[in-house]
Amino acid sequence: MMKNNPVEKTVGKWKLWTAIVAVIMVVGIVIAAVFGFNTHVDLQSVKTVTVDYSDIYVEKVEDLEETCENSFDKSDVTPLKKTVSVKSNAEIIYYFDVDADLTEAVETLKEDIATATSSTLVKVSVHTEEFQQGLSEDYILRAAIAVGVFAVAAFVYVALRYKLSMGITLAASILAAAGMTVALVAIIRIPVAASFAYAVAFAVLVTAVMSIMTFNRLRDNAKDKDKQKDMTAQEKTVAAVPTKQILTLAVALTLAVGVLGAIVAVARWFAVTAFIGIVASVASAWIFAPALFALLDSVIKSSGKPLFKTKKKEKKVTEVVAAESKEVDAE
Amino acid sequence: MGRKKSVVLMVLLTIVIVALCALTVFPAFTFPWDPIKGWQPAVASLDAGTELQGGYYTYYYPEGIISSAEYENDLEGFTEGSAEQTEYKNRFERHKGLWLEKDRQFGIFEDEENTATEVEGIANVSESFKAEFAAVTEEISSRFAKKGFSQYRVAVVDDYVLRIETPASAGVEMQFSYSNILSSMDMFHQLGGLSLKKGTEEIDGIDDEAPMTDYISGFSVETEYDTAFLVVTLTDEGETVLGDIKDSLSTSGTSSGTFLNFHVGDNTNALLSVGKDNFMSDMRIKYPLLADSGKAHVETYAILLNSALETGGFDFEFSVATVYQMEESDNMTFVFIAIGIVLLACLILPIIFFGKYGVTSAYTTLSYLIIAGLCFVFISGSFFEITLGSLLTFLFGLVLTNLVNAYVYTAIKKEFLSGKTVQSAVKKGYGKTLWHIIDTYAVLLIGALLMLIGGGGLHVMALQMLICLVTAAFNNLLWGRGINYVFLSACKDKYKYFRFVREDDDDDEE
Structure with missing residues (x-):
C-alpha cells in the first residue's frame, strides 16, 4: 500500500x-x-461577410485574405471563423456574432479591397445566417x-x-x-x-x-x-x-x-x-x-x-480442501 | 532463437517498418526535374471533416431571388446609366444581402390588390411565400438529416436562401464521393410531388387526384453482391395497377422502349426508368441505379423519393448554385504536426525510461502508426472523413499502446526484483499481465461496438475507434511481444536491455 x-x-x-x-x-x-x-459557431445563427472573387484571384486568395483580416483589425471586429472555397468564382466567408454591427467594418473593407484590388472583380456583401439544423x-x-x-x-x-x-x-x-x-x-x-x-x-x-x-x-x-x-x-x-x-x-x-x-x-x-x-x-x-x-x-x-463456478474451479477447490484436510490429519 | 537469426530479423523488421512508415506518412514532395510528378503519402488522401474546415457547401436560391454578387455582376454588364440598366434595377427589390424579383409571377411579393399594406416604395414579401419557404426549409433539413452525415449544417441566409454544408466524404467509395455530394446537394432541392408514367403517357388506373401513397408504400435500399438497389414497395392497389402494365414494359437496359418512369415534380427526365425485369416475384421493384452504385448514393434517391411520396410535393422551386469546396487550408498540416509531436514523445520517452525495451515500445508505436494510418486511409477513409473524434481516437490508441508497454515493463521488473532470471521474469511478467490487458481491450471493444448505435459523427468515431483498439491490442498482445522476443534474443546483455541491476551486482562492486 x-x-x-x-x-x-x-x-x-x-x-x-x-x-x-x-x-x-x-x-x-x-x-x-x-x-x-x-453553442459553437457551427450550431449558431451568425452574421457573415462574404467576399466573392473572380477566378483571376485564385492565386491571390491569400493576399485578399490578408487585406480582409487587416481591415477587420482596423475596424476592431474579430471573425469567429472563416471559410475559404477553392473553386473559380469562389468566395471567402467570415462569420461574426449575430448581433455584431458590421456596417462600418464592411464599408472600410470595401474601401480597402478597392485600394488593393480591382473592385469589379471582388464583391463584398453582408448576410445573416439563421441556423436550422446541424445534428x-x-x-x-x-x-x-x-x-x-x-x-x-x-x-x-x-x-x-x-x-x-x-x-x-x-x-x-x-x-x-x-x-x-x-x-x-x-x-x-x-x-x-x-x-x-x-x-x-x-x-x-x-x-x-x-x-x-x-x-x-x-x-x-x-x-x-x-x-x-x-x-x-x-x-x-x-x-x-x-x-x-x-x-x-x-x-x-x-x-x-x-x-x-x-x-x-x-x-x-x-x-x-x-x-x-x-x-x-x-x-x-x-x-x-x-x-x-x-x-x-x-x-x-x-x-x-x-x-x-466452472467445473475446473470446482475441481481446484476440491483439491485444495482435500490437501488441507490431509494436513489436518497429519497434524 | 539464435543471436545471428535475431539480428537478421531485427534488421529486416527495421527496414520494413521504415519503408511502411515512409509509405504512410513521409511528407509530400515534387521531383525537381519534373514538377508534375511527385510523392504523396497515404495519409494525404484523407479528407478533413467540416470541423477541420473541409467539405462542401452550396446555396439553394428560390426562383426570382439572386445574390448581391450576381446582381452587381449583371448590372456591370450594362452601360452605365442606360435604359436597360435602369430596367434591370427596377426589376428587383433589395432584401438584406439578396435581390428579389418584383414580378408577381414569382409569388415573392404580395398581389397587386394588397399594395395598400406596402411601406412606401418597398414591397412586402407575401405571407404565403414566407410560409411556403418555412415548410420547404424544414423538409430539406429533414432530408439532409436522414443522410447520416457525420456533421452538416443547414442555415437560412437573409430569410429566403438556404446554405447547406456537408463533409467531404459521405459514405461511398472514393470515386463516388464527390458525385455523392453532388447527388445529395443537387437532388434534395427538388420539391415536386411523385408521379408515375408509362413512357410519356399517364397510367390507366392511377387517379390523378389520389395521393401516390395509395399506390406506393415506400422506397428503401438493399445491397447484394456489393451493388446497392433501390427497392420500391407497392400497396395492394399499386400491385394491381402496375401488375396490369408490367408485361407491356420493355426489359431494362434497352436503349429505347417503354418503361415505368418515376418523376419528381415537373422534371421531364425520369428519376427511375423501370423495366419488366425489375419487378420481383413478390411485386416489389428492385432497381440498380448504376452497375456499381454505392449504398449512400442510392440512399439519396430513396430519401428524395420518400420525401416526394410523403409530402405530395410543394409548389416551390429552388435552383442550386455552384457547389463550393471548402479549402482545408493548413488545418490538416497542423493536425499532422500535432500527431507528429505526440508520436515523437511516444518514441523517445520509452527509450529514456526503459532503455532498450523502450526501443521495442518505439517499434510498436511505429507499427500502430502504420496499421492504424493505412486502415484509416484504405478502410474508413473510403467512407469517412477525419473528424476531431478520429484524432482523439487515434491519440487514445497511441497512448494506450505505450502505457500498456510500460505496464508490462513494470510487471517484468517486479518479477526480476523478486529474484527471477531475466528470461523467467519476462515470461512471468507477460503471463501476469496478459488477462489484465485482454480484459481492458475487451471492455473497450465492447464500448466501441456499442458506440455504433450513435448516429452521425459518433458512428464514424466508433468505426475508427475499432480500428485503433484492434491495432493497439494486436501490438500489445502479439506484435510487441514478438518484437521484444527477437530483440532480447539478439541482445548480449539482457540486464542492460531492461536496465536491470541485480543487488548482488551492487554487492560485487562494493
Whole structure:
C-alpha cells in the first residue's frame, strides 16, 4: 500500500462523493434547461461577410485574405471563423456574432479591397445566417442510448469476469463520468458542437480503462488470502487503487489532447472539452468508484469467487480442501 | 532463437517498418526535374471533416431571388446609366444581402390588390411565400438529416436562401464521393410531388387526384453482391395497377422502349426508368441505379423519393448554385504536426525510461502508426472523413499502446526484483499481465461496438475507434511481444536491455 495514499481519505466517504456527483449533474441539468448549452459557431445563427472573387484571384486568395483580416483589425471586429472555397468564382466567408454591427467594418473593407484590388472583380456583401439544423434529431438520443447500453454491457462483462460488486461499480462510474462531463460543459459554458459527443464517449471509455485497472489489482490482491482475510473492504480497496497508473494515464491523455488543441486552432475548444472528460473520468474512477465499491463489496460480501463456478474451479477447490484436510490429519 | 537469426530479423523488421512508415506518412514532395510528378503519402488522401474546415457547401436560391454578387455582376454588364440598366434595377427589390424579383409571377411579393399594406416604395414579401419557404426549409433539413452525415449544417441566409454544408466524404467509395455530394446537394432541392408514367403517357388506373401513397408504400435500399438497389414497395392497389402494365414494359437496359418512369415534380427526365425485369416475384421493384452504385448514393434517391411520396410535393422551386469546396487550408498540416509531436514523445520517452525495451515500445508505436494510418486511409477513409473524434481516437490508441508497454515493463521488473532470471521474469511478467490487458481491450471493444448505435459523427468515431483498439491490442498482445522476443534474443546483455541491476551486482562492486 502507498504511504500517505490519497485514496485513504476518499474511500470511506461514498455518501459525500455520490452527493457531489449528483449535485454536479443536477446543477448542469438546471443550467442546460434554463440557459441551454453555449453553442459553437457551427450550431449558431451568425452574421457573415462574404467576399466573392473572380477566378483571376485564385492565386491571390491569400493576399485578399490578408487585406480582409487587416481591415477587420482596423475596424476592431474579430471573425469567429472563416471559410475559404477553392473553386473559380469562389468566395471567402467570415462569420461574426449575430448581433455584431458590421456596417462600418464592411464599408472600410470595401474601401480597402478597392485600394488593393480591382473592385469589379471582388464583391463584398453582408448576410445573416439563421441556423436550422446541424445534428440529426435523434443524434443526442442515440448517443445517450449508446452510453447507457455500454454501461449495461460493461456491467455484464465485469460481473462475469470479476465480481458483481465490480460490475455495478463500473456501470455507475461510467454513467457518472458521462453525466459529469455533460454537466461540467454546461456549467463552465464551453462552446458545444457535434464533436461534444466524441468527448463524452472518450470520457466513458477512459473511465472504463481506469476502473478496470483497479479491478485487476483487487483480483490479484484477492489471491493472497492470508493478507486479505483480516482486511476490511475499505482497506482492500485502498490497497488496490492504482493511483500512479490512473494519474499517469490521465496526464498522458491530457498532454496528447493539449498538444492537439495548442497546435490545431479549430480543435481548441474540443481539446478543452476532452480535458473536462478526462477530469470527469479521474473523478469517477479514482474517487467515486473506489468509495462505491468499498460500500458494495461489504454489503454484497462477495468472497472473490467469480459469479459462476466452472467445473475446473470446482475441481481446484476440491483439491485444495482435500490437501488441507490431509494436513489436518497429519497434524 | 539464435543471436545471428535475431539480428537478421531485427534488421529486416527495421527496414520494413521504415519503408511502411515512409509509405504512410513521409511528407509530400515534387521531383525537381519534373514538377508534375511527385510523392504523396497515404495519409494525404484523407479528407478533413467540416470541423477541420473541409467539405462542401452550396446555396439553394428560390426562383426570382439572386445574390448581391450576381446582381452587381449583371448590372456591370450594362452601360452605365442606360435604359436597360435602369430596367434591370427596377426589376428587383433589395432584401438584406439578396435581390428579389418584383414580378408577381414569382409569388415573392404580395398581389397587386394588397399594395395598400406596402411601406412606401418597398414591397412586402407575401405571407404565403414566407410560409411556403418555412415548410420547404424544414423538409430539406429533414432530408439532409436522414443522410447520416457525420456533421452538416443547414442555415437560412437573409430569410429566403438556404446554405447547406456537408463533409467531404459521405459514405461511398472514393470515386463516388464527390458525385455523392453532388447527388445529395443537387437532388434534395427538388420539391415536386411523385408521379408515375408509362413512357410519356399517364397510367390507366392511377387517379390523378389520389395521393401516390395509395399506390406506393415506400422506397428503401438493399445491397447484394456489393451493388446497392433501390427497392420500391407497392400497396395492394399499386400491385394491381402496375401488375396490369408490367408485361407491356420493355426489359431494362434497352436503349429505347417503354418503361415505368418515376418523376419528381415537373422534371421531364425520369428519376427511375423501370423495366419488366425489375419487378420481383413478390411485386416489389428492385432497381440498380448504376452497375456499381454505392449504398449512400442510392440512399439519396430513396430519401428524395420518400420525401416526394410523403409530402405530395410543394409548389416551390429552388435552383442550386455552384457547389463550393471548402479549402482545408493548413488545418490538416497542423493536425499532422500535432500527431507528429505526440508520436515523437511516444518514441523517445520509452527509450529514456526503459532503455532498450523502450526501443521495442518505439517499434510498436511505429507499427500502430502504420496499421492504424493505412486502415484509416484504405478502410474508413473510403467512407469517412477525419473528424476531431478520429484524432482523439487515434491519440487514445497511441497512448494506450505505450502505457500498456510500460505496464508490462513494470510487471517484468517486479518479477526480476523478486529474484527471477531475466528470461523467467519476462515470461512471468507477460503471463501476469496478459488477462489484465485482454480484459481492458475487451471492455473497450465492447464500448466501441456499442458506440455504433450513435448516429452521425459518433458512428464514424466508433468505426475508427475499432480500428485503433484492434491495432493497439494486436501490438500489445502479439506484435510487441514478438518484437521484444527477437530483440532480447539478439541482445548480449539482457540486464542492460531492461536496465536491470541485480543487488548482488551492487554487492560485487562494493
